[in-house]
Amino acid sequence: MTDNKTSPTLLIHAIRKAPQYIHTIQPPLFRASTIIFQSTAHLFDRHWTDAYDYSYGTHGTPTTYTLGDQLAQLEGGKYCLLAPSGLSAINLVNSTFLSQGDEVWVPDNIYGPNMEHLRNLQQRYGIIVKVYNPIDADSFAPSAKTKLIWLEAAGSVTLEFPDLKNLVKKAQQASVLTALDNTWGAGLAFNAFDFSDEHLTIDITVHALTKYPSGGGDILMGSVITQDQTLHHQLFKMHATQGICVSGDDSAQITRSLPHMYLRYQQQAESAKVLLEWLKQQSEFTQVLHPTDPNSPGHEYWKEICIDGKSAGLVSVIFNSKYDMHAIRRFCDALTLFKLGFSWGGPMSLVMLYDLKHMRVLPNTHLQQGLLVRFCIGLESAQDLIQDIQNALKQLK
Ligand SMILES: Cc1ncc(COP(=O)(O)O)c(C=O)c1O
Structure with a gap:
């Protein structure tokens, strides 16, 4: 770039090449709509x-x-x-x-x-x-x-x-x-x-x-x-x-x-399995769903395909049908660590409630009647998450 250019031009055509190439852990970031052709x-x-x-x-x-x-x-x-x-x-x-x-x-x-x-x-x-x-x-x-x-x-x-x-x-x-x-x-x-x-x-x-x-x-x-x-x-x-x-x-x-996705995935899966074992002991649920559990639908297919017992950090529960939507909403609103929101895979545990009656086309034989709550396990301590659910279950009484 020659020095006889005026300021408006120099502001646009500045020399932007870094003096030397450096190696960094993360690759450089490109933002582009226009990509300039050399010729x-x-x-x-x-x-x-x-x-x-x-x-x-x-x-x-x-x-x-x-x-x-x-x-x-x-x-x-x-x-x-x-x-x-x-x-x-x-x-x-x-x-x-x-x-x-x-x-x-x-x-x-x-x-x-x-x-x-x-x-x-x-x-x-x-x-x-x-x-x-x-x-x-x-x-x-x-x-x-x-x-x-x-x-x-x-x-x-x-x-x-x-x-x-x-x-x-x-x-x-x-x-x-x-x-x-x-x-x-x-x-x-x-x-x-x-x-x-x-x-x-x-x-x-x-x-x-x-x-x-x-x-x-x-x-x-x-x-x-x-x-x-x-x-x-x-x-x-x-x-x-x-x-x-x-x-x-x-x-x-x-x-x-x-x-760090592998570590996060593994940690959330581990915590989900801890929660799974605890949830299975609670009388409020008629079914606890997680592919690693032998009573979960499709467990045998999970077993033949997933490597080294791998699974994600989602667990769902079906509540006893005596609990209506008002009760399940009280339960969800009482949770403090599990936040009410869609999605999963983030650091914060999430909860979502579903009424399967409005979601299925085929008659279900493998799922119990009742409202479903899905827990997406984040990176908090599994024991704290259990405590959170235990406290919120009191709202059902
Ligand atoms: C199984 C599954 N597939 C696809 C999507 C869609 O992803 P996105 O939220 O990025 O549109 C979701 C989102 O919840 C999902 O749970």
Whole structure:
């Protein structure tokens, strides 16, 4: 830059290159809408399906690709696309692979907003939504119209671990795409792209990075991961043309949280198991749901797939049906450490109440009648959390 430039120009065209390259624990952060091409040759030589398409901020920067590559590696996939929330990642899969008249199968314990999105597609584009019981693979009956099956392992409210092996085998036989919401497993509990003794593989995983990868309860993001280049290109095209993108700052925050995700996941799972044992002793509950428990629906499937007994930090309880909504609300309002709020995977324990009557399509044989409360275990001491629940249970009397 020459000295004869005036101040307004110098304020914009300052020399911004650091004098030397340094190694840091965290990678440098890039924020970009515009990405400057070195020449018209670079502009015209780029190809939008390139893995690293540095042409505009919506397509990605080194900061977003660094995070995506690390997540793909963690989950055992090859390609990763980032979306502004877990729900947006789910919707990317639905809008890429479902066209008018196609059939999609979802588990009865599906993440609610995914079902709402699919119902919306059903009304507007005639997409057929069919529901299966995740612990009964026979209830999944694909037809020639079936394009996609959604899987959740485990379901995020009632925590049934699905019969993943038989559901995936059946889908593969019928050439149906498999999409797994892998938020619970977080790429740590099992390898979605190579699970079971038969080395079965999921086609697409979706992960609400909002939960464990963020770990702070303060950032929203989602990922869509595949091993297959053709599937990735289809998703990439929809991602690029819909303008789905994430900020460099949020990506850097998640990259910063990943190194301690394993420890957080493990700690929350340990505390959840301590709570599980205590909750099982309390007379107010008719069912305590956690995949590691032999009485929990889908326990046998969890056992055959999850590595070294791994599980996440969610536990749900079904209250004796003599307790009505007023009583359960008194219980939730009396908790002091468990805060009332959606989501999980952050430092603070959370609680949420559900009435399953309004959430299920199929008749339930594996769940008791009664209102359900889900505890998302944070990083507090398990004993303090038990004490909090014990105090709040007094409100039921
Ligand atoms: C299982 C599951 N999948 C996806 C999502 C959506 O993630 P987000 O909150 O980032 O949209 C959630 C959020 O609660 C979830 O529990």
